[in-house]
Amino acid sequence: MRVPPSLFPDHHSEEKTAVYIPATMSRSEATSTSAFGGIPETVIKPWKPPPRKTYLFKRANLVDTAQGSIISNVNVKIAGGVIKLVENNDPRIAGLAHLRGEDDLGQVTEVDLDGKFLCPGLIDCHVHVSAVPGELSLSSAVTISDLAVSLLRQPFVCSQMLSRGFTTVRDTGGATLALKEALEEGVFPGPRLFICNRALSQTGGHGDLRGAHDHGDQGGGGGCCGGSASQLAVVCDGVPECIRAAREQLRTGADFIKIMVGGGVGSPTDRLTNTQFTAAEVRAICDVTESYGTYVTAHAYTPKAIRHAVDNGVKGIEHGNLIDEATARYMAERGIWLTPTLVTYDAMASDDYAGFLPPENQRKNEEVLHQGLKSLTIAEKAGVNMCYGSDLLGPLTREQSKEFGIRSVILKNKQVLQSATVNAAKMLGQESFLGQLKPGYAADMLILDVNPFNEVAVLDEPERHVLAVIKDGRVYVSRWRKLPVDATQREEVIE
Incomplete structure (x- = not known):
């Protein structure tokens, strides 16, 4: 038997560089271990799942x-x-x-x-895996002081998503490259994951979670790129900071970039009618992503915010509850994707989650909740391409599948299912691999x-x-x- 050359570091024969193949290992298995010096990959990464059937x-x-x-x-x-x-x-x-x-x-x-139905795995295009259950209120769910608390709960969130039938999700703020790699390697069960790392927000924007009387840096200060950071978003102002923040997300594994261009329900100091980031800031972020061969999607409710985003290079809109007919046509003509997330407003208004939102956020939630179904009607009539999204935080994540029933009130069954399969796959650039x-x-x-x-x-x-x-x-x-x-x-x- 050939002796493994690694056992004799001073051996100078030509066999020193040969790959040692144990008698129980096939040539194909040995090829997969070459990156580890001939050690089986299952030894280095013992969590690797068994061979597929x-x-x-x-x-x-x-x-x-x-x-x-x-x-x-x-x-x-x-x-x-x-x-x-x-x-x-x-x-x-x-x-x-x-x-x-x-x-x-x-x-x-x-x-x-025997006649049962074989369906493509579902795709949710708007999740926040890091906003885990275990906390009662919105603020405690997204501002956990010890990030290890979130990290240790994320495997549970991922496994639950997979058990509901979501084999792919797009995280729009909070999930990391480490989580994505763990899922790819089978460390624990979960869906395929596309990430933006942290979303980008201006000071006082939807991603800035400080209250009006909080004069400190968000998340305790010291975010990257000259701005402050939280679990879900990084705050950046001015073109240079926005460029650096976008590049930082992409450097650390982002598949796309998410920005906040309008007010939101969960943020404490902005109004729903606000537009956020200047045109120059949005264009700079979009230029960066284009150079990386990817895209920007934007949190926006109002026609003004939607147009502000699209005019400056954004390719997708999240939510869009307050859209009007002219803006829907404007999106459809430009091939802009819309990802509604109606279930999150429905859940936040439910008595099942009383106390999740503070009073000032409840008022904003009521406004977008009542416009949600109308926005679907408007978007469908204009021919806007829509994807499935849930956008649930903390304990609300258990409602992820309920978006199907909400949308089916307005849309045809076929349209709803397509939003979570073929449409979503195309938006992710995976139309030749996912969704069918x-x-x-x-x-x-x-x-x-x-x-x-x-x-x-x-x-x-x-x-x-x-x-x-x-x-x-x-x-x-x-x-x-x-x-x-x-x-x-x-x-x-x-x-």
Whole structure:
């Protein structure tokens, strides 16, 4: 047997640079360990999930989110984290090797769906993973003095999102690169994550959480880029600070940039009618993101704030509750994305969360709550592309799925589901990988016991209707006896 050269550092033969492959390790497995000097990756990163299985889901009703229709009686094969095959379940070809038995990816596990619905994994385009449950009020949820409290609770928030069927989320302030990497590596269960790091706010803007009598730096002072920082946002003023703040978010892993261009419900010192950042500041931030090949999305409610953002280079609008018809047409003509978040206002007004908002914030919440459904009608009529968003903080995060039922009051079931699948995927620049069930796409899918095109509001209750959640080809959640969870390594039975 060849001796591992690492055991003899003074050995000078040509074999010193060879990769030692244990007898129990395949060549492909060894290739994946080369970055660790021949040590198996599972030793360096023991949380790595077990190898993916190859699945053949037979006799499924496939939810075609692009066309808004059901394709009946199909077989879907997944392997290596992607969809390999989608075809009609024809009994005449059921015995072919590409459908069952051994193939080049190992044993195929067959699952007979018997008419159950196979749906793409859901995408929530407006979350705040770091604003965790465990605190009673808005201020305590977003201004936790010890960030370790939030960090230690974030795995719970991520696992709950995945259990509801959200296999991808876009965090619009607070989530970090470390969290994104932990999810990618399988340290704990959770959705795919797109981040902006911290959102950008002017002094006194929606991201500045200091009260009017607080003259200190936000979050205790000392934020990056010359401004002050909190858990969700960094405050920056003037073009140089805005440029540095944008670059800092991108340097530390941001996929996009989020800015506050108007007043908000949760901020203590601004009005909903405010516009925030100067045109030069917004343009400077957008120039930075364009140079990085990405985009800016903006928190905005009013027509004035929306136009201020779009005129200066912003590509997406969050919320938009006070939009008017002319501004909706203006957005549609320019291909601007809108991500409404109606469930958050509904939850904050509910008696279930009494005391979450202080009185001054409750008044602002009432104003945007009553305009929310109207904004959907206006945006839909104008042809604005809409994505699914929830924007829930602290204990309200449990309401994430309720946005489906709220939107279905105004929009067609197909439109609501598309906002959380194909539309969201396109906005994220992932339209060739997420949001549909087609060969080459991610094996992110849900098994449902009902047709979501008939009643999309059933997704409000994932604990009743989402039988299984598959992400990246692994079964992370199962409420169905026929399909066990395989995303974690089972313990060996001792007795």
